[in-house]
Amino acid sequence: MSEITTVRANGLEFGCLSAGPSDGPLALLLHGFPDTPHSWRHLSAALAGTGHRVVAPYMRGYAPTSLAPDGAYQTGALAADANALHEALGGDGSAVLIGHDWGAAAVYGALSAAPERWRRAVTMALPPVSALFGGFFSYEQLKRSFYIFLFQTPLAETALDDGFVAGLWRDWSPGHEEDLSPVLAALGAPENKAAAIGYYRAMLDPSLHLPRYAAEQEAAGAVGRVPLLYLHGADDGCLGADVIGLDGGLLDHLPPGSKTELIQDAGHFLQVEQPEKVNEAVLSWL
Template sequence: MPRSDTEADWTAPVADDPWTHDTVSANGVRLHAVTAGPEDGDLVVLLHGFPEFWYSWRHQIPPLAEAGYRVVAPDMRGYNRSEKPSGVDAYHIDELVSDVAGVVHAFDRESAHIVGHDWGGLVAWQTAIDRPGLVDRLAVLNAPHPTKYERTLRSNPAQLAKSWYVGFFQLPELPERALGAMDYEAIERLLGEGTVRPDAFSERDIERYKTALDRPGARTAALNYYRALARRNAKLTLTRGGVGDLPVRAPTLLVWGEQDAALDVSLTEGLREWVPDIRVERLPDASHWVQFDAPQRVNELLLEHLD
């Protein structure tokens, strides 16, 4: 049976955090988003990864809002309450970048600070590459720069092996069934066993993630991110001379949990060729889910960087 759809399922566990649920029209799709902080504050857009939704920023939204930022954490297209366009091409990276631009413009801004984790980090990187005027400051959590990732896949067999799941996700229907099998046991293992801190995700937290992914069309939409990527021959851009040859102009913070089971720590090295103004912070006692393993440190780094 579908899980409950009560407002309590989507509200932060801290009663003193009065964020608001909004619907934002961006790039022709309706995106559900949580907003917080003063309306006249500098805009910060938080982009989640797979298989997540806005709730993945629950530890970051309150301190950013309290610091005076206008915080927007959308469910990316296809996830949770956001609209789920059909077809793989609807999840091409160009569409995802246009979604970010649409969110920024929906709040009557020309630019914003962009923060992304995992797939949201890939979109954040590409936004900074393709639309430099849109990004004031960039912060990425455990997501590789696109050119660095492409080159590492070609030269590092260990990273290629770690990325096996991308190939599996290309299959029709089977990945959707695997994600949903045994009441989303795969999600419970991914979140519950994939962190360094055993209490990073409560049972109620994991239930929220399962519920978000259980919405009609959500599993296919989430997997279509990977399918669209593979259709472009594992390149995030097509005709711009390379995956990410243009330098990232925005001051950039890269936060990396070193105990990432899917992404090699070598992806944090040698980035100044493409990102001249970058600060890399590697956290040895954190996993891919760095904002849950080390929320206080991540918040400190973000506030320092965005100031």
């Protein structure tokens, strides 16, 4: 992927990594927590090789992208960012949207809010929230999700240091800590850590939702109509594969024509753990 370039969209300056021909169909790749666009390097190269114009932004609040001037880190704001980036980058109806973790949450909202912008989509490691109600509150999953509840407290900013981030990667995708360096840089400043925590606080506190993103926020909970491929690591240490209904129930929460696939020998950051399997699945789907 190229050097960082800047794209202005939705009132923010997005730092982006890009690849592929400038006149190819847009492929917008959205990362999650704690992560950066660098984890898309394998998929980006594969997509560029098929003629796509690949753009992978640092999500709002992750340096060098701007902090949200209005303090909005709700899912609706992330969805609005995706559609605004499509507009700013000159995307059309041939564009595809791919997201991992929080990036996946942004994808669901963006597709439902503006389906005409996107031809197909891929999400990884986070199904729609509606698919989680059955298994999320199991004892084992609540242990995995301890950080979500920690981030609701005043201790969060102190807890989220370099060692904490490294620990999450070690638990979620053992043996792949080589991706930590860009993550620690993106979350190096206190204000960037606060932004990353803000995603989780807005998730559980509707009082942090801004009215300007009400439509996208509502859309994020809808099924939508753009078909998507959902991928999940069989050994995901963040969100257990056993709680998301990959045996068939998950498809009820996805748009008609969608598909799910379990990636063996992969944890949470499946795109860096099993790049060949992920690339093959994504390129076949697109």
